[in-house]
Amino acid sequence: MNKKFWKFYRQVFKLPSMLRVELCSLCNLECSDCYMRKKSSGQIVGNGYLKFEDFKKLLDKNPYIEMIEVSMGGEIFLNPDFIKIIEYAHKKDVKLTAFNGVNFNKVSDEIIEALVKYQFAGITFSIDGTSNETYSIYRKNGNYDNVISNIKKLNEYKKKYNSKYPILRWQFIMFDYTKHQYFEACDIASSLGFADIYYKMPWSKKEYTVEDHKLLTQVYSKRIPVYDSDVFNLLRKNSIPLCLHPWLSPQVNWDGRLLGCCCAVHRDLGVNVFKVGLQRALRAPRMKKMRQILLGKIPSDNYIECHNCDFYKTMKANNDYIKNPSFV
Ligand SMILES: C[S@@+](CC[C@H](N)C(=O)[O-])C[C@H]1O[C@@H](n2cnc3c(N)ncnc32)[C@H](O)[C@@H]1O
Ligand code: SF4
Ligand code: SF4
Structure with a gap:
């Protein structure tokens, strides 16, 4: 069957072309605010990694899936099946991305080469600083020099294979103690061939100050625009708003439990994709309920993650569901 057929199939059965499947919830760092290292959320998602056999079955049974985001709450490179998984996705022509983020501290040369060889589509590197002193304040057990040296290795393989993939994004969390490094990060990103750099507010901060805004405007004016249309399309496809995930790119946990959206780390939807199959799981009662709640058709309840989520609270307060x- 060709792509046209599967597109038609997706439209008829209202299925997504994209999924989110957590490759590994384990991590080698101890960032102090990371929800995954906290008991309240980390325990629900659990500590583990996606097995190759589960991934293979998922792709074999759902040939209409074109793209999978594989990063969520851990470090994907700690999955011992990583190379087998990305090799199989490449064989099946399914694009993989890790735009949620990687820390890239501990990665073998084999994995770095495989990322290029098997055309892993795109990666966001979480690098909050431009020196080891600042970087390791938040990224505990991490080392800035290791990250940069691994990125340089990745670039060498991209040159060797004459490949533009994976495309590289830099995510810089704006901690106050790194203000003096925001500009330098732009220059380093450009010299290392990053397609994009963006600055993110830390979870500990509720809103930007006037001073933050001023600084951001200046920094963004220096940012490299994305000219390449493939890169631009990949970034656009991947930037699905969170509350559309339950329709357009549902989140699956590493052990197959359906979570619905990538923020759902306190509750699962009571069904396992690896046990009942993806299409049946997407029709499960709690998944239907989550969608109905987001459409404003029924009130929320404590079984569904949205109930305590700020995004839902805002929708509800503004009666703007x-x-x-639409499925694509
Ligand atoms: C839990 S992490 C998992 C992925 C990977 N280990 C990483 O750190 O990029 C998911 C995302 O949360 C971001 N993150 C971690 N701590 C944060 C904080 N205090 N404020 C905002 N984003 C944060 C990470 O940079 C990453 O983009
Ligand atoms: S590197 Fe990512 S997953 Fe690991 S502790 Fe830090 S934020 Fe959490
Ligand atoms: S309201 Fe929150 S939990 Fe629900 S889909 Fe939106 S982001 Fe996810």
Whole structure:
């Protein structure tokens, strides 16, 4: 069957072309605010990694899936099946991305080469600083020089294979103690061939100050624009708003439990994709309920993650719910 057929199939059965499947929830760092290292959320998602056999079955049984985001709450490179998984996705022409983030501290040469060889599509590197002193304040057990040296190795393989993939994004969390390094990060990103750099507010901060805004405007004016249309399309496809995930790119935990969206780390939806199959799981009662809640058709309840989520609270307060999510 060709792509046209599977697109038609997806439209008829209202299925997504994209999924999110956590490759590994384990991590080698101890960032102090990371929800995964906290008992309240980390325990629900659990500590583990996606097995190759589960991944293979998922792709074999769902040939209409074109793209999978594989990073969520851990470090994907700690998955011992990593190379087998990305090799199989490449064989099946399924694009993989890790735009949620990687820390890239501990990665073998084999994995770095495989990322290029098997055309892993895109990666966001979480690098909050431009020196080891600042970087390791938040990224506990991490080492800035290791990260940069691993990125240089990745670039060498990209040159060797004459490949533009994986495309590289830099995510810089704006801690106050790194203000003096925001600009330098732009220059380093450009010299290392990053397609994009963006600055993110830390979870500990509720809103930007006027001073933050001023600084951001200046920094963004220096940012390299994305000219390459493949890169631009990849970034656009991947930037699905969170509350559309339950329709357009549902989140699956590493052990197959359906979570719905990538923020759902306190509750699962009571069904396992690896046990009942993806299409049946997407029709499960709690998944339906989550969608109905987001459409504003029924009130939320404590079984569904949205109930305590700030995004849902804002929708509810403004009576502005999701409208007509279309499948693509
Ligand atoms: C839990 S991490 C998992 C992925 C990977 N280990 C990483 O750190 O990029 C998911 C995302 O949360 C981001 N993150 C971690 N701590 C944060 C904080 N205090 N404020 C905002 N984002 C944070 C990470 O940079 C990453 O983009
Ligand atoms: S590197 Fe990512 S997953 Fe690991 S502790 Fe830090 S934020 Fe959490
Ligand atoms: S309201 Fe929150 S939990 Fe629900 S889909 Fe949106 S981001 Fe996810």
